[in-house]
Amino acid sequence: MRCPYCQHEDTQVMDTRASDEGDSIRRRRRCNHCDKRFTTYERIELAMPVIVKKNGSRSEFEPAKLRGSLMLALRKRPVSADAVDAAIHRIEEKLLSSGEREINSGQIGELVMRELKRLDKIAYIRFASVYRSFEDVAEFRDAVDAIDEVDSERQPAAAAREKRSG
Numbered sequence: 001m002r003c004p005y006c007q008h009e010d011t012q013v014m015d016t017r018a019s020d021e022g023d024s025i026r027r028r029r030r031c032n033h034c035d036k037r038f039t040t041y042e043r044i045e046l047a048m049p050v051i052v053k054k055n056g057s058r059s060e061f062e063p064a065k066l067r068g069s070l071m072l073a074l075r076k077r078p079v080s081a082d083a084v085d086a087a088i089h090r091i092e093e094k095l096l097s098s099g100e101r102e103i104n105s106g107q108i109g110e111l112v113m114r115e116l117k118r119l120d121k122i123a124y125i126r127f128a129s130v131y132r133s134f135e136d137v138a139e140f141r142d143a144v145d146a147i148d149e150v151d152s153e154r155q156p157a158a159a160a161r162e163k164r165s166g
């Protein structure tokens with residue numbers, strides 16, 4: 001903390017206490033250079049960072065979108081609702097505690113991948129294999145739908161091939 005009188009950076013905290021309202025911390029400081037005293041107030045500020053897409057557009061963090069994307073990746077997978085809730089909670093905690101005012105959509109994708117990796121390998125692969133080429137988590141949905149379609153078309157054909165070769 002820089003001294004407001006002489007701009008020196010070497011200041012010392014002499015006393016720390018909560019404000020009467022309890023929503024801020026009051027610190028009495030002393031400048032080691034000019035010996036003047038001053039008081040600072042610290043407020044807790046926890047806010048979700050704004051999401052910045054690759055094209056530079058900004059949007060609010062939407063928990064419903066995050067959940068929708070996770071659920072899509074986890075579709076038909078044996079993962080409990082509690083485990084999904086916990087994963088979403090961890091992602092939100094990381095965003096909140098990052099202290100950043102803005103965060104790239106890609107970083108959220110990375111957080112989602114990390115959680116999916118712990119939850120379910122198949123869901124992780126589903127997400128990881130398609131997510132990287134998309135702007136945000138929401139666009140991932142269309143891609144997963146497309147993969148499902150390809151899978152259901154390919155499987156009977158693959159089975160037929162195996163029959164022929166075997």
Ligand SMILES: [Zn+2]
Nearest residue numbers: 003006031034
């Ligand atoms: Zn000073």
